[in-house]
Amino acid sequence: xxxxxxxxxxxxxxxxxxxxxxxxxxxxxxxxxxxxxxxxxxxxxxxxxxxxxxxxxxxxxxxxxxxxxxxxxxxxxxxxxxxxxxxxxxxxxxxxxxxxxxxxxxxxxxxxxxxxxxxxxxxxxxxxxxxxxxxxxxxxxxxxxxxxxxxxxxxxxxxxxxxxxxxxxxxxxxxxxxxxxxxxxxxxxxxxxxxxxxxxxxxxxxxxxxxxxxxxxxxxxxxxxxxxxxxxxxxxxxxxxxxxx
Amino acid sequence: xxxxxxxxxxxxxxxxxxxxxxxxxxxxxxxxxxxxxxxxxxxxxxxxxxxxxxxxxxxxxxxxxxxxxxxxxxxxxxxxxxxxxxxxxxxxxxxxxxxxxxxxxxxxxxxxxxxxxxxxxxxxxxxxxxxxxxxxxxxxxxxxxxxxxxxxxxxxxxxxxxxxxxxxxxxxxxxxxxxxxxxxxxxxxxxxxxxxxxxxxxxxxxxxxxxxxxxxxxxxxxxxxxxxxxxxxxxxxxxxxxxxxxxxxxxxxxxxxxxxxxxxxxxxxxxxxxxxxxxxxxxxxxxxxxxxxxxxxxxxxxxxxxxxxxxxxxxxxxxxxxxxxxxxxxxxxxxxxxxxxxxxxxxxxxxxxxxxxxxxxxxxxxxxxxxxxxxxxxxxxxxxxxxxxxxxxxxxxxxxxxxxxxxxxxxxxxxxxxxxxxxxxxxxxxxxxxxxxxxxxxxxxxxxxxx
Ligand code: SF4
Numbered sequence: 016x017x018x019x020x021x022x023x024x025x026x027x028x029x030x031x032x033x034x035x036x037x038x039x040x041x042x043x044x045x046x047x048x049x050x051x052x053x054x055x056x057x058x059x060x061x062x063x064x065x066x067x068x069x070x071x072x073x074x075x076x077x078x079x080x081x082x083x084x085x086x087x088x089x090x091x092x093x094x095x096x097x098x099x100x101x102x103x104x105x106x107x108x109x110x111x112x113x114x115x116x117x118x119x120x121x122x123x124x125x126x127x128x129x130x131x132x133x134x135x136x137x138x139x140x141x142x143x144x145x146x147x148x149x150x151x152x153x154x155x156x157x158x159x160x161x162x163x164x165x166x167x168x169x170x171x172x173x174x175x176x177x178x179x180x181x182x183x184x185x186x187x188x189x190x191x192x193x194x195x196x197x198x199x200x201x202x203x204x205x206x207x208x209x210x211x212x213x214x215x216x217x218x219x220x221x222x223x224x225x226x227x228x229x230x231x232x233x234x235x236x237x238x239x240x241x242x243x244x245x246x247x248x249x250x251x252x253x254x255x256x257x258x259x260x
Numbered sequence: 261x262x263x264x265x266x267x268x269x270x271x272x273x274x275x276x277x278x279x280x281x282x283x284x285x286x287x288x289x290x291x292x293x294x295x296x297x298x299x300x301x302x303x304x305x306x307x308x309x310x311x312x313x314x315x316x317x318x319x320x321x322x323x324x325x326x327x328x329x330x331x332x333x334x335x336x337x338x339x340x341x342x343x344x345x346x347x348x349x350x351x352x353x354x355x356x357x358x359x360x361x362x363x364x365x366x367x368x369x370x371x372x373x374x375x376x377x378x379x380x381x382x383x384x385x386x387x388x389x390x391x392x393x394x395x396x397x398x399x400x401x402x403x404x405x406x407x408x409x410x411x412x413x414x415x416x417x418x419x420x421x422x423x424x425x426x427x428x429x430x431x432x433x434x435x436x437x438x439x440x441x442x443x444x445x446x447x448x449x450x451x452x453x454x455x456x457x458x459x460x461x462x463x464x465x466x467x468x469x470x471x472x473x474x475x476x477x478x479x480x481x482x483x484x485x486x487x488x489x490x491x492x493x494x495x496x497x498x499x500x501x502x503x504x505x506x507x508x509x510x511x512x513x514x515x516x517x518x519x520x521x522x523x524x525x526x527x528x529x530x531x532x533x534x535x536x537x538x539x540x541x542x543x544x545x546x547x548x549x550x551x552x553x554x555x556x557x558x559x560x561x562x563x564x565x566x567x568x569x570x571x572x573x574x575x576x577x578x579x580x581x582x583x584x585x586x587x588x589x590x591x592x593x594x595x596x597x598x599x600x601x602x603x604x605x606x607x608x609x610x611x612x613x614x615x616x617x618x619x620x621x622x623x624x625x626x627x628x629x630x631x632x633x634x635x636x637x638x639x640x641x642x643x644x645x646x647x648x649x650x651x652x653x654x655x656x657x658x659x660x661x662x663x664x665x666x667x668x669x670x671x672x673x674x675x676x677x678x679x680x681x682x683x684x685x686x687x688x689x690x691x692x693x694x695x696x697x698x699x700x701x702x703x704x705x706x707x708x709x710x711x
Contacts, residue, residue: 067630192604206560235684
């Protein structure tokens with residue numbers, strides 16, 4: 016199948032490795048990957064911070080950029096949840112019936128990576144090898160808005176050499192929340208402190224998740240504490256064949 | 261304080277999960293609760309008129325209060341009209357909302373809270389920090405000292421049982437001597453005029469049966485059309501709030517019954533901003549709230565900031581959406597509340613009537629932002645939107661940032677940022693921008709394949 020990559024602005028600018036991993040993983044599974052260079056950002060940051068007219072412009076742009084896509088896959092539960100769950104709200108609030116119709120149809124073919132692999136393609140063993148001790152953080156939007164459930168865990172369990180360790184209080188928010196962490200740094204830090212402690216308690220070498228925004232936050236805390244535990248996006252683990260990591 | 265709160269919220273959160281898991285069709289029950297509330301809200305004026313007629317028929321009197329001020333005056337006049345200068349109270353958030361106690365005291369009416377935790381808060385001259393456990397910020401030693409100071413109790417221990425006994429003796433005296441009681445209401449049934457209060461100590465039941473006069477203050481959103489509509493809520497409420505299968509005490513009364521219970525009953529219907537909430541298509545779901553406090557107990561922000569941080573009688577996620585709406589987004593503190601959330605969605609998952617709290621938060625953020633003058637953040641957001649509008653602008657911005665970050669990068673990460681973003685790097689590192697963005701790498705790849 017031809018898969019349109021929605022890389023998200025954050026991944027494009029800061030985490031291109033995740034994008035490369037997505038490409039090699041999906042190609043290895045026999046699919047054609049497209050990247051429409053017109054894409055930029057889904058508008059989540061604007062919408063969630065209270066800048067809805069600005070967000071709406073980006074919603075329309077997204078609809079335009081991905082109009083021809085058969086399926087859209089993104090390495091971000093948060094941005095996918097935004098497209099699927101909040102685009103219809105944005106259109107509704109703007110009173111734009113035609114847009115509402117378009118975003119509904121778009122939402123039906125937009126997927127987060129793990130749910131796409133497990134629920135759409137029906138694969139759990141993606142032929143990866145990653146000989147490390149890994150713990151998984153279920154990000155809030157993937158878990159609560161997309162209900163990806165145990166899809167990421169199923170994928171991780173089939174990775175050769177990977178030792179999966181359970182994260183205590185896994186479902187608790189890491190405190191990132193986009194601009195929340197900028198506007199409420201103390202509360203956000205208190206939330207992060209618990210998350211980082213739980214990650215370190217697992218003794219994992221690597222904490223993974225389906226969202227680089229949360230990983231950037233958790234990784235930022237781990238790095239400041241010089242904990243020795245790193246963060247790696249799920250896509251990079253699934254793309255890995257164990258040769259180097 | 262934070263430790264008290266964390267401990268309490270964690271325990272109740274786990275208990276709630278177990279209590280909820282026991283109900284096989286919990287999701288359907290939530291849908292049912294939400295649907296009943298929605299239907300009632302869409303027909304609110306009608307329902308309230310029916311309620312008024314039923315209460316009147318049953319021998320009670322209904323009063324309409326447009327705002328807090330009116331409600332306070334009505335209650336104070338009623339108390340004095342019945343020749344009393346003392347009231348006992350059932351724990352009620354609506355009366356906290358309108359700051360009734362202070363107003364009554366000002367008119368020379370002495371108020372005694374009868375809910376144990378409320379009593380503690382009242383004796384301490386404090387404000388509640390949690391809807392359900394208002395004194396959650398106080399520990400046993402503090403309570404013992406408080407009782408010794410204010411009730412003159414001799415206490416050689418801070419055993420909960422002993423503390424409760426001291427309060428009970430004090431309250432018993434009040435129940436038997438006070439002629440007027442003030443309560444809130446959890447529900448009121450329009451068709452029968454029946455008012456319902458649920459509680460766990462039994463003190464509320466004393467208040468609604470022993471005094472001669474009962475005055476109930478109720479937000480207009482608490483009405484339900486039919487008797488049968490109460491049933492799902494009596495399942496949803498206790499499991500969500502105290503993680504119990506049933507409330508220990510559920511009291512119902514309709515008007516007055518000669519020779520039994522209070523001989524005068526007044527129902528004060530409080531609007532205080534609610535009709536305006538109703539007019540907002542996104543915000544109106546807030547009025548489904550049954551004040552169970554489940555959202556507080558799962559909220560990571562509330563857990564770390566405590567109830568007083570919300571500056572309102574409604575703390576936590578529900579407070580962050582209800583307070584700014586009731587105050588018409590005109591109050592500076594209330595206006596910042598919609599941002600007191602990481603939008604993790606735990607509250608929405610926990611809410612027994614499925615109020616999409618994150619959605620309402622976002623909608624309110626939009627309303628506040630649209631109404632305020634452009635500030636630094638606004639400029640940054642508008643600039644970002646402009647950059648994102650065209651891929652080449654976005655790419656140019658990444659290039660520029662890459663050049664600009666030079667002096668900030670140490671060992672591949674940024675450890676301190678200037679200005680607004682400084683709070684972020686106070687406690688965490690930021691990865692540096694890599695030498696190439698994905699789109700550049702992608703282009704390299706496409707060109708490589710073509711070459
Ligand atoms: S918003 Fe929902 S969870 Fe929170 S107090 Fe109200 S009913 Fe309970």
